[in-house]
Amino acid sequence: MGVGLPLAVPAAVSHGWGLHLHGASWEDNHSYYVSRIYGPGDARLRGLWVDMAAANRSQVKIHGILSNTHRQASRIVLSFDFPFYGHLLRQVTIATGGFLFMGDVIHRMLTATQYVAPLMANFNPSYSRNSTVQYLDNGTVFVVQWDKVYLQGKEDMGSFTFQVALHSTGRIVFGYKEIPVPVLQISATQHPVKAGLSDAFMILNPSPDVPESRRRTIYEYHRVELDTSKITNMSAVEFTPLPTCLQHQSCEMCVTSELTFNCSWCHVLQRCSSGFDRYREEWLSYGCGQKSDEKTCEDLAEGDRYSAPPDSSFSPLDEDVATSTSSLFIDSLTTEDDTKLNQYAGSEGVGSSLPSKKAGAPIHTGTIVGIVLAVLLIAAIILAGIYINSHPTSNAALFFIERRPHHWPAMKFRNHTNHATYSEVEPASQEKEGFVEAEQC
Known part of the structure; x- marks a missing residue:
């Protein structure tokens, strides 16, 4: 990275x-x-x-x-x-x-x-x-x-x-x-x-210089x-x-809040927020940051009922965040390390994936083909497992033994000799x- x-x-x-x-x-x-x-x-x-x-x-x-x-x-x-x-x-x-x-x-x-x-x-x-x-x-x-x-x-x-x-x-x-x-x-x-x-x-967005890479911006x-x-x-x-705004569980409590955070309510997410918390990426992707403070709770509910699904682009409001906050920019390609990162992402919304646009009506033929392929894949995995168990010295068995999960580190980043790092350990x-x-x- x-x-x-x-x-x-x-x-x-x-x-x-x-x-x-x-x-x-x-x-x-x-x-x-x-x-x-x-x-x-x-x-x-x-x-x-x-x-x-x-x-x-x-x-x-x-x-x-x-x-x-x-x-x-x-x-x-x-x-x-x-x-x-x-x-x-x-x-x-x-x-x-x-x-x-x-x-x-x-x-x-x-x-x-x-x-x-x-x-x-x-x-x-x-x-x-x-x-x-x-x-x-x-x-x-x-x-x-x-x-x-x-x-x-x-x-x-x-x-x-x-x-x-x-x-x-x-x-x-x-x-x-x-x-x-x-x-x-x-x-x-x-x-x-x-x-x-x-x-x-943290917000993940594509890097303008390298289309296949992602930029992690931590505010x-x-x-x-x-x-x-x-x-x-x-x-x-x-x-x-x-x-904080997040403690309010209803629109009425949110819009009448006397907190200094300028709380606003997003009906789609059913969440009260100032827009500056760990849910910010989701907040922007659903267009919650564009809500008018003058709208009533009824107006918000009615407007969101007919709103289009969010797209993956961020609101222009995101551009001025860095003017009032400290930002750390991390550029990286989508690597194995990134994949391992995702398994630890919790429900707090940091780096949460954006909702994708749904396709049209399902095609029954495609569904059938998918089921057949899934059955064949499961059968192949079962047969491979039987073969590996019965031939423990085969090349395939040795390949998987060397890469069995408990030898895989939970989290690993590159070491840089010019910086001191916190190193990982295996529990004994x-x-x-x-x-x-x-x-x-």
Whole structure:
């Protein structure tokens, strides 16, 4: 995959902390979250830190592979739906580098967008036997703790212990127990160093230069950057989610919403949106972005009843997205890697395929021919299987044995010697977990 990465500073990025509150707390209002930081000595700290040692041991798992490797990540399925920027997620990816990747479609900019990062840095849990990456899921909260981990090549700085808690209500808490040095002293040369939240959406469209290729455009529509000077021993950050357009389940609630997102209703999709979320490609392909704010719910329902099926072209509104958001451009041909990517695409709408135009009335002759061909294909597969089982040393049998599925990597991207990457691993136990490899920004 060839990559060109023009990265602009998005207008939605929030820097530092705003209003000074009582004690050692600071609060900042963002578009999607209200964040509050608690310093040492704040009485609220005790209720924010999750004591993994005191938790139910059946609910706490030490990730054996992540605890003994460097620059690797593992996908974990949650026991509950976690609301992230209004999207309900059922899986996250834990990275050894002190962050969670919140996307469905893995792209090479793993550390650039769609993350929850209590402290993203070049941590190497394999340095010490006491270093672990552990997680807990009790049905209402999912906690990941990087315990006594060291920075690669800077082990003399000491060990770091911190955690992130994802609550089923959408609340996110960063907890810091051991931060031996100021975060500003951590080098970002080999790995990004940051703390905060980010989300993005991806749109696939043909490249104008090469018709057979596709261009992936990833738009980071919102980011919260924490002031890392506030991250110290015994401190915490709490993010409380604000309402989004996606939470409205009816047209009436959507059009009367007093949110600052300028919500609009798409009757075809039965969805309320501002047009800037992970469903954006589908939103544009159905022409939802062209709806007039002056239409009533009855007008929208009546108009959509007679609307033509959407085509695969995007609305011109898509052209001006990059003016207010950070964009990452990834050009690539449709390769085997792209095919493997698609199997991980969830229901969140990132990179979702566009609806295709339906053909006319079915032709009975074609249906019959299709059924006959399908029967013949199944018969051929059965006969081939019988032959391979009865002739295990044949060339055909050896060919399939060498390429049996459990030898195929779940996700693999090209390695570039001039960039540090997160590498994939094969799980050693019978419990299969998805491992990903992606390149840092």
